Amino acid sequence: MTQQDFSTVLANVNGVHLTTSGAHFKQVGEGLPLLVVENQLGSAVIAIQGAHLLSFVPAGGQDLLWLSPNAIFEPAKAVRGGIPLCMPWFGGHPEGLPSHGFARSTDWTLQSARNLADGRTEIVLSLQDSEQTRAMWPYAFNFEFTIVVGTALDLSMTTQNLSDTSVPYTYAFHTYFAISDYTQVVVTGLADLNYIDTIGVERRLVQQGDVVFTGSTDRVYLDVPEVQTIVDGTRSIRIASSAHSAVVWNPGEHAKNIADIGSDAYRQFVCVERGDVFDNALTLAAGASHTATMTLSA
Numbered sequence: 681m682t683q684q685d686f687s688t689v690l691a692n693v694n695g696v697h698l699t700t701s702g703a704h705f706k707q708v709g710e711g712l713p714l715l716v717v718e719n720q721l722g723s724a725v726i727a728i729q730g731a732h733l734l735s736f737v738p739a740g741g742q743d744l745l746w747l748s749p750n751a752i753f754e755p756a757k758a759v760r761g762g763i764p765l766c767m768p769w770f771g772g773h774p775e776g777l778p779s780h781g782f783a784r785s786t787d788w789t790l791q792s793a794r795n796l797a798d799g800r801t802e803i804v805l806s807l808q809d810s811e812q813t814r815a816m817w818p819y820a821f822n823f824e825f826t827i828v829v830g831t832a833l834d835l836s837m838t839t840q841n842l843s844d845t846s847v848p849y850t851y852a853f854h855t856y857f858a859i860s861d862y863t864q865v866v867v868t869g870l871a872d873l874n875y876i877d878t879i880g881v882e883r884r885l886v887q888q889g890d891v892v893f894t895g896s897t898d899r900v901y902l903d904v905p906e907v908q909t910i911v912d913g914t915r916s917i918r919i920a921s922s923a924h925s926a927v928v929w930n931p932g933e934h935a936k937n938i939a940d941i942g943s944d945a946y947r948q949f950v951c952v953e954r955g956d957v958f959d960n961a962l963t964l965a966a967g968a969s970h971t972a973t974m975t976l977s978a
Contacts, residue, residue, distance in 0.1 A: 712753045715790065717801050721830040727759060730784040731805040731825045734762040736833045741978050744833070744917055746858040746949035750940045758784045760856075760940040761949070765825070765837070767851035768817050770957040777816050780854070783807060783823065791824070800830035809842075819843040832977035839971075841964040849962045852927060852955025853974050855919070859912045861947050862930050867891035869908035870926060876900040876958060893950065896932035900925060900958050908952055921954035921974040928952055 714734070715726045725735040737743045747761035758764050758780075766780035773779065791804040807823040814820075820842035828834040841847045859865050868890050877883045878898045887901070904926045910917040928951065931938060935946035954974050956962050964970055 712755065712759075715793070715803065717793075717803065717829045719795070719799055719801050719829065721799050722833070724827065724829045724833065726803065726805075726827065727753075727762075728790065728805070729755065729787050730758060730765060731788040731807070731827075732759055732762055732764055732784060733827065733833075733835075734759065736829070736976065738831045738978055742915075743858050744976055744978055746856040748940055748942070749945055750942045752940050756785050760938075762856060763835075764854040765851070766854045766953075766955065767823070767837075767839070768821070768847075768849050770850040770852050770955060780852075782813055782816055784854075786813070788823075788825070796828070798830070800828050803827040803829070819845070819847050821847070832975050835974045835976075837972045838969055839964065840969040841966060844966050846966060847964045849964050849970070850955065850957045851972065852925070852953045852957055853921070853923075853972075854927075854951065854953045854955075855974075855976070856949045856951050857910055857917055858948060859910065859950055862893045862950050863947070864913065865893065865950060866911045867908055867928060867950070867952060868911060869905055870901050870928070873901050873904060875902065891928055893930055893932075896934050897928060897930050899928045901928065902959050904954075910950065910952060915978065918977045919952055919954065919974065920977075921972070923954040923956050923972050923974070924960040925955050925957045926952060927955065927957065 713728045717724045720739060722738045724733060726733055734747050735743055736745050745762050751760045753759060764784040767783045769781045771779060786807060788805040788807045791806050793803050796802055805825045809820050822840040822842060824838045826836040870887050870891055871889050873887050875885055875887055877885055878900065879896060903924055906920050908919045908926060930950050931946055935941040936943040962970060
């Protein structure tokens with residue numbers, strides 16, 4: 681984070697201060713367990729609810745992720761900031777089910793935590809279908825999310841369709857990046873691409889040059905290249921992903937209507953979300969699986 685240490689944000693919630701080594705559990709808010717990972721290469725904080733990365737700091741660097749100073753830590757409520765997992769659908773649902781799916785607000789299971797030979801730390805979490813999930817998405821599935829913490833953050837999400845029918849599927853790594861001021865950053869790697877502007881009447885346009893922010897922005901870029909870069913003065917954040925879409929979002933002054941962002945905090949983040957959404961939506965055949973990867977580095 682740019683303005684305050686992650687542990688300070690948690691301290692503002694319930695007095696928790698994270699000063700740990702290795703991998704340890706902590707608890708925040710209304711009983712949300714957090715897994716804290718620290719090694720010589722970097723550190724991360726992961727909420728078990730949603731398998732939600734809240735912080736990633738490469739050794740000697742700044743937090744790449746933004747966590748809202750007004751974030752709410754409550755069961756079944758997605759935390760504002762970090763990397764929420766939007767799946768198994770992205771955006772609104774035609775039948776009024778929770779926006780961005782249920783994965784980001786459901787408790788996952790920690791499968792393993794181990795140190796790798798190169799000094800990185802690997803965390804594996806999983807989520808399987810249940811009576812609760814089948815009421816919203818009537819399919820048998822297994823989600824497995826692998827997080828590797830080092831000088832870079834390596835993520836891999838494998839979705840297995842365990843049902844006997846094909847399954848419609850969209851997802852996104854809804855990443856909030858910590859920056860100095862959203863009006864001062866540039867996003868490269870999207871020039872000349874087709875995108876859908878979802879503000880107001882939906883329009884299909886072509887990106888002219890690099891992306892800059894002058895106000896409220898909500899765009900879905902289609903068939904994007906592997907790498908985008910956020911250029912923030914002398915600092916750059918590299919985003920590399922196997923996904924085919926990139927959603928670029930900042931609410932601008934409309935953030936004053938979003939309680940867990942607030943009127944000024946929106947200036948300290950931009951979202952560049954990699955996933956497969958809209959025209960890049962997937963269909964998983966019965967018994968098939970899909971793996972999406974993303975690597976963040978400064």
